[in-house]
Amino acid sequence: MRNPRTPTASPEIERLIELLAKLPGMGPRSARRAALYLLKKREALMEPLGIALTQAAAHVKTCSTCGALDAADPCALCTAQSRDDGLICVVADVADVWALERAGAFRGRYHVLGGLLSALDGIRPEDLRIGKLVERAARPGVREVILALTATVDGQATGHYITEQLSPTGIAVTRLSHGVPVGGELEMLDDGTLFAALQSRRPL
Amino acid sequence: MRNPRTPTASPEIERLIELLAKLPGMGPRSARRAALYLLKKREALMEPLGIALTQAAAHVKTCSTCGALDAADPCALCTAQSRDDGLICVVADVADVWALERAGAFRGRYHVLGGLLSALDGIRPEDLRIGKLVERAARPGVREVILALTATVDGQATGHYITEQLSPTGIAVTRLSHGVPVGGELEMLDDGTLFAALQSRRPL
Numbered sequence: 308m309r310n311p312r313t314p315t316a317s318p319e320i321e322r323l324i325e326l327l328a329k330l331p332g333m334g335p336r337s338a339r340r341a342a343l344y345l346l347k348k349r350e351a352l353m354e355p356l357g358i359a360l361t362q363a364a365a366h367v368k369t370c371s372t373c374g375a376l377d378a379a380d381p382c383a384l385c386t387a388q389s390r391d392d393g394l395i396c397v398v399a400d401v402a403d404v405w406a407l408e409r410a411g412a413f414r415g416r417y418h419v420l421g422g423l424l425s426a427l428d429g430i431r432p433e434d435l436r437i438g439k440l441v442e443r444a445a446r447p448g449v450r451e452v453i454l455a456l457t458a459t460v461d462g463q464a465t466g467h468y469i470t471e472q473l474s475p476t477g478i479a480v481t482r483l484s485h486g487v488p489v490g491g492e493l494e495m496l497d498d499g500t501l502f503a504a505l506q507s508r509r510p511l
Numbered sequence: 512m513r514n515p516r517t518p519t520a521s522p523e524i525e526r527l528i529e530l531l532a533k534l535p536g537m538g539p540r541s542a543r544r545a546a547l548y549l550l551k552k553r554e555a556l557m558e559p560l561g562i563a564l565t566q567a568a569a570h571v572k573t574c575s576t577c578g579a580l581d582a583a584d585p586c587a588l589c590t591a592q593s594r595d596d597g598l599i600c601v602v603a604d605v606a607d608v609w610a611l612e613r614a615g616a617f618r619g620r621y622h623v624l625g626g627l628l629s630a631l632d633g634i635r636p637e638d639l640r641i642g643k644l645v646e647r648a649a650r651p652g653v654r655e656v657i658l659a660l661t662a663t664v665d666g667q668a669t670g671h672y673i674t675e676q677l678s679p680t681g682i683a684v685t686r687l688s689h690g691v692p693v694g695g696e697l698e699m700l701d702d703g704t705l706f707a708a709l710q711s712r713r714p715l
Contacts, residue, residue, distance in 0.1 A: 316609060317582040319567040326560040330545045332536070341534045342567075343606055346580055349568045356530040357564030360549065363523040364557045367550055376550055378521040402547055405520060 320346075372443070374419030374436050375404050384408075384417055391415040393450040395443060397469065399423050399462070403455060415453075418443065423461040424468055432468060440469065445476050454482040458499070524550075576647070578623030578640050579608050588612075588621055595619040597654040599647060601673065603627050603666070607659060619657075622647065627665040628672055636672060644673065649680050658686040662703070 316324070320342060328338035345353040369375070370382035377383055384390070384404070394415025398404055404417050420435040444452050452473060456462035470480045485503035487496065496504075520528070524546060532542035549557040573579070574586035581587055588594070588608070598619025602608055608621050624639040648656050656677060660666035674684045689707035691700065700708075 317571060317580070317587065319563070319570050319582050320580060323560075323563045323567045326556060326563050329556055331548050332541050332544070337536050339606065339609060340536070343580075343604075344535050345564065346567065346571055352530060352533055353564055353568040356527075357561050357568060359523070359527045359530050360557055360561030360564065363527045363546075363550065364553045364561060366523050367521060376521070376524060376547075378523050383521070400547075401550075402543065405543060 372439075373417045374401070374421055374439075375417055376401050389414070392448050394453060395440070395449060395451070396453045396455050397440060398455045399457065399465075407455065413453075420465065423456065423459075424465045425461045426464075432472075435465070437469060437472060441472050441476070444473055444478050449478060451479045451481060454480065456482070458485055458503075576643075577621045578605070578625055578643075579621060580605050593618070596652050598657060599644070599653060599655070600657045600659050601644060602659050603661065603669075611659065617657075624669065627660065627663075628669045629665045639669070641673060641676060645676050645680070648677055648682050653682060655683045655685060658684065660686070662689055662707070 323345075324335070324338045324342045327333055327341050328335050330338075333341070345356070366378045367376050368378070368380050370377055370380050370385055372381045372385045375382050375384055379386070391414055394413075395418050396407065396413055396415055397418045397420060398407070399420050399422055401419055404419060407413050407417075418436070418440050420437065420440070422430050422435055424430055424432065424435065440452075443449070452469070454466045454469065456466050466482060473480055484507060485500065486507060487493065487500065487504045493501070527549070528539070528542045528546045531537055531545050532539050534542075537545070549560070570582045571580050572582070572584050574581055574584050574589055576585045576589045579586050579588055583590070595618055598617075599622050600611065600617050600619055601622045601624060602611070603624050603626055605623055608623060611617050611621075622640065622644045624641065624644070626634050626639055628634055628636065628639065644656075647653070656673070658670045658673065660670050670686060677684055688711060689704065690711060691697065691704065691708045697705070
């Protein structure tokens with residue numbers, strides 16, 4: 308019988324493999340491969356990665372304003388002078404902030420909820436940073452809250468809940484448009500997206 | 512245009528993503544995912560992994576006898592009393608030692624070459640630990656050298672070269688059998704394997 312662990316490697320290597328295997332997309336086999344690769348590239352990769360992990364764990368914190376990750380609190384996105392304070396883009400996760408920033412499509416402020424409402428996973432409004440969003444949206448100068456949430460049941464439920472919470476403020480609440488991804492092939496798209504794209508068709 | 516880097520994340524996060532992306536099987540996207548996952552599991556995973564990397568980089572060394580990796584030199588496999596000194600199993604890489612040890616199929620000593628001869632990649636005999644193997648094989652009590660190398664052109668060339676180098680010692684040199692993997696499906700096998708399996712068929 309095969310032993311899924313590597314009982315003959317030294318405890319240092321075993322521990323490293325065990326921890327690498329916990330990374331998303333890694334398993335025991337790819338963790339062993341990564342460990343060997345790292346041991347072959349000690350100065351170029353292994354030592355710098357060890358330092359980078361320790362440094363980031365020590366210094367990166369959650370921004371108390373928007374919920375994004377940065378070494379400073381408030382974060383660079385919240386303090387950047389060039390960004391429009393009147394627009395708040397609401398996303399579920401920090402990864403969504405990064406995606407929007409890579410696209411360079413948005414120059415306002417962000418608000419990271421830290422997840423989506425989910426009856427299945429037991430995630431309630433008080434588990435998300437919704438109270439803080441309502442507080443931010445009520446500040447003078449805020450013109451619009453843009454919901455950049457996934458078009459799933461949870462994303463829509465979260466969007467509706469936020470819209471309700473924001474209605475007393477009278478602030479405009481919008482959501483990203485649904486439709487055909489740019490460069491996407493029609494035959495690869497799901498029915499829901501095709502339906503949405505047809506419903507919100509635009510004149511040429 | 513999309514920027515493949517994440518210019519708005521803090522330098523600490525950018526550096527971490529950049530290094531994670533260099534791991535085998537990782538790319539910019541999976542590195543970002545891994546970085547976020549790590550930042551969410553600081554105490555359980557990120558800090559321990561940072562320590563494990565630093566520790567392994569500092570303490571794990573290549574065994575001067577067999578070429579395997581361990582915190583001790585000579586390594587645990589070379590010093591284990593219970594193993595047979597008369598058998599030396601020759602492998603290309605440390606990963607092969609781990610695979611054989613997981614299988615628990617071999618109780619002798621190992622010898623890691625550190626690669627295979629390759630005219631294409633310019634790997635010559637002096638780049639591999641072949642001299643050390645000849646020296647070890649000449650020691651009294653060694654009965655057999657088992658070549659556990661891949662059945663590729665490079666693996667076979669390396670095997671032939673080693674056999675030649677060992678012929679003055681008069682020691683028996685064997686290689687792993689070729690054939691159908693246990694549990695493998697015939698229709699998934701390449702022609703070379705099927706040919707080898709037929710050639711070396713055994714009576715039931």
